[in-house]
Amino acid sequence: MSELTLFLIRFAYLAILWIFVLSAISVIRTDMFGARMPSPGARANGRAGKQPKAPPRRRGSPTHVLVVEGSSSGERADLAHAPILIGRGTDAAIRLDDDYVSTRHARIAASGDQWFVEDLGSTNGTYVGTARITQPTTLTLGTQVRIGKTVLELRK
Amino acid sequence: MTQQNSFLGFVHRRRRGAELFLVILALVVGIGAYAAVGLGVEGEVPADILGYGGWLAALTVACHVVVRLTAPYADPVLLPVVAALNGLGLAVIHRLDLAYETQDKAHNYAQQQLVWMTIGVGLFIATLLILRDHRVLQRFTYTSGLAAIVLLLMPMLPLIGREVNGARIWINLGPVGLQPGEIAKVLLVIAFAGYLVLHRDALALAGRRLLFVDLPRGRDLGPILMMWLVSLGVLVFQRDLGSSLLFFGLFLTMLYVATERPGWLVVGVALFSAGAFFGYQAFGHVQARVNAWSDPFAAWETGSQQVGQSMFGMAWGGLLGRGLGQGRPDLISYAQSDFIVGAIGEELGLTGVIAVILLYGLIVERGLRAALVCRDGFGKLVATGLACVLALQVFVVIGGVTNLIPLTGLTTPFLSYGGSSLIANWVIIALLLRISDQARRPVPDLSQESEETSDAETTQVVNLR
Numbered sequence: 001m002s003e004l005t006l007f008l009i010r011f012a013y014l015a016i017l018w019i020f021v022l023s024a025i026s027v028i029r030t031d032m033f034g035a036r037m038p039s040p041g042a043r044a045n046g047r048a049g050k051q052p053k054a055p056p057r058r059r060g061s062p063t064h065v066l067v068v069e070g071s072s073s074g075e076r077a078d079l080a081h082a083p084i085l086i087g088r089g090t091d092a093a094i095r096l097d098d099d100y101v102s103t104r105h106a107r108i109a110a111s112g113d114q115w116f117v118e119d120l121g122s123t124n125g126t127y128v129g130t131a132r133i134t135q136p137t138t139l140t141l142g143t144q145v146r147i148g149k150t151v152l153e154l155r156k
Numbered sequence: 157m158t159q160q161n162s163f164l165g166f167v168h169r170r171r172r173g174a175e176l177f178l179v180i181l182a183l184v185v186g187i188g189a190y191a192a193v194g195l196g197v198e199g200e201v202p203a204d205i206l207g208y209g210g211w212l213a214a215l216t217v218a219c220h221v222v223v224r225l226t227a228p229y230a231d232p233v234l235l236p237v238v239a240a241l242n243g244l245g246l247a248v249i250h251r252l253d254l255a256y257e258t259q260d261k262a263h264n265y266a267q268q269q270l271v272w273m274t275i276g277v278g279l280f281i282a283t284l285l286i287l288r289d290h291r292v293l294q295r296f297t298y299t300s301g302l303a304a305i306v307l308l309l310m311p312m313l314p315l316i317g318r319e320v321n322g323a324r325i326w327i328n329l330g331p332v333g334l335q336p337g338e339i340a341k342v343l344l345v346i347a348f349a350g351y352l353v354l355h356r357d358a359l360a361l362a363g364r365r366l367l368f369v370d371l372p373r374g375r376d377l378g379p380i381l382m383m384w385l386v387s388l389g390v391l392v393f394q395r396d397l398g399s400s401l402l403f404f405g406l407f408l409t410m411l412y413v414a415t416e417r418p419g420w421l422v423v424g425v426a427l428f429s430a431g432a433f434f435g436y437q438a439f440g441h442v443q444a445r446v447n448a449w450s451d452p453f454a455a456w457e458t459g460s461q462q463v464g465q466s467m468f469g470m471a472w473g474g475l476l477g478r479g480l481g482q483g484r485p486d487l488i489s490y491a492q493s494d495f496i497v498g499a500i501g502e503e504l505g506l507t508g509v510i511a512v513i514l515l516y517g518l519i520v521e522r523g524l525r526a527a528l529v530c531r532d533g534f535g536k537l538v539a540t541g542l543a544c545v546l547a548l549q550v551f552v553v554i555g556g557v558t559n560l561i562p563l564t565g566l567t568t569p570f571l572s573y574g575g576s577s578l579i580a581n582w583v584i585i586a587l588l589l590r591i592s593d594q595a596r597r598p599v600p601d602l603s604q605e606s607e608e609t610s611d612a613e614t615t616q617v618v619n620l621r
Binding site: 005006007009010011013014016017018019020021023024025027028030031102103111116118120121123136 | 174181477514518532534
């Protein structure tokens with residue numbers, strides 16, 4: 001085996017190794033940016049489980065979350081800034097001063113034209129009505145969401 | 157912000173096609189290395205390349221098909237990267253086998269490693285098939301903690317325990333030896349995650365402020381002290397520096413991630429320093445490692461030649477390496493296990509080592525990404541813990557081999573010869589894929605179930621107007 005062939009094999013193998021590394025990185029890159037916002041026509045070819053885009057907001061749809069009970073009563077957050085984080089943490093959109101609330105307690109967000117509340121693994125749980133929720137749960141106007149000693153509602 | 161994926165209206169795609177493409181490239185990396193070794197050592201493509209390559213391809217494609225069927229939304233990068241690392245490791249081990257053969261120290265490390273890889277892939281597939289939802293594991297928090305402790309104690313038992321190279325971390329099960337500690341680390345991640353997800357608020361909230369950090373309360377120190385003692389026990393009774401460091405580092409990172417409190421890091425680093433100092437004072441083997449680290453060539457005379465040998469190898473390899481089959485990696489002792497990165501550094505050079513480290517970086521990044529996207533606290537912590545196990549292990553081993561930190565003796569994940577570590581790591585990847593599948597899957601459409609409520613909503617709107 002000539003010196004030159006070995007030299008070429010050496011380079012070829014390093015090239016293959018790096019081509020693999022770079023393609024893996026490029027797959028990651030397309031994974032980051034390729035998860036695109038679904039377009040209105042997405043439902044027709046929605047094979048990959050894409051969700052339909054939210055239709056233009058209806059007039060009766062909620063515009064803000066209001067704290068109706070508890071020490072932070074009266075505080076509100078505009079749904080335009082969804083998703084809305086609720087908790088004791090400084091990064092929460094609705095900051096509750098309540099011993100029974102976790103740092104990042106729950107989140108209110110939209111999917112299509114529906115609003116959901118989702119528990120973020122809080123200690124004391126999030127209740128819709130009387131039931132403790134275990135998965136994202138739909139909210140409608142006036143549904144009471146209880147977090148610790150605080151009750152929140154979607155309002156128009 | 158990535159965790160709000162599905163709610164922001166962006167949905168992860170399945171990306172199985174991309175995975176298949178990468179899997180094929182990974183096979184080229186693995187089988188190409190095998191061919192290059194044959195060309196470099198014997199001047200011809202090995203005769204059994206079809207059989208070997210076919211088997212490797214069958215294993216990897218089987219993994220891909222199972223992922224496609226059972227975890228369609230799982231991360232597309234993890235499996236190919238692991239397959240490439242495993243293939244490269246096999247080729248380098250095979251290359252060392254060839255070198256040992258010429259010196260009449262014939263081993264069949266590569267063949268045994270291929271058998272272990274087959275078992276590892278079997279467990280990978282079984283994990284994905286049996287475990288359809290990672291949250292089930294939360295039920296086994298204390299069971300897996302107990303099992304991990306039993307596994308850690310097993311090498312200390314008189315009949316099955318075995319001491320190899322001064323470390324008592326092996327057990328004999330009939331003809332095969334196992335390192336139960338490798339399996340224990342997976343169980344420990346599950347146990348820590350289950351415990352921390354329940355108790356993190358208590359651990360995060362209470363405490364007093366000192367200087368700039370919130371220090372935890374005295375009575376909350378229980379778990380960290382217990383973990384510290386377990387790690388010290390591993391160090392003292394099993395003389396296994398690497399695992400001791402790994403377990404404590406893992407617990408500390410998970411505690412920090414769960415509570416978001418730097419105070420724990422302060423406490424942990426203090427405990428670690430105390431333990432390290434005590435270890436250095438009390439044990440000859442710790443001192444030997446530290447001396448070999450501070451001056452590897454002075455330690456050469458006193459018997460600790462490994463680090464020096466690996467540094468010579470990497471220097472001889474230089475930027476582009478000698479080429480597979482062209483160096484003398486067999487001169488490094490334990491080149492097939494702890495020092496495989498030294499062997500890669502000699503034959504593939506800095507360019508190859510950087511690629512390998514980048515691949516590990518990608519695995520860890522994908523693990524942490526799965527943790528970010530994941531929607532439940534337990535899954536987040538398990539994914540973080542598993543990524544952290546791999547990261548710590550790679551840092552400890554490659555850091556040791558390149559003389560950045562004292563050598564502690566762990567296996568390089570997926571590359572090193574060693575069955576227990578290989579199968580445990582394949583299970584880790586299966587768990588990460590399961591969590592990322594759960595995390596990237598779009599939220600189930602609830603609109604059908606809630607048809608009634610949406611009717612009620614329209615009525616309400618009319619009434620209110």
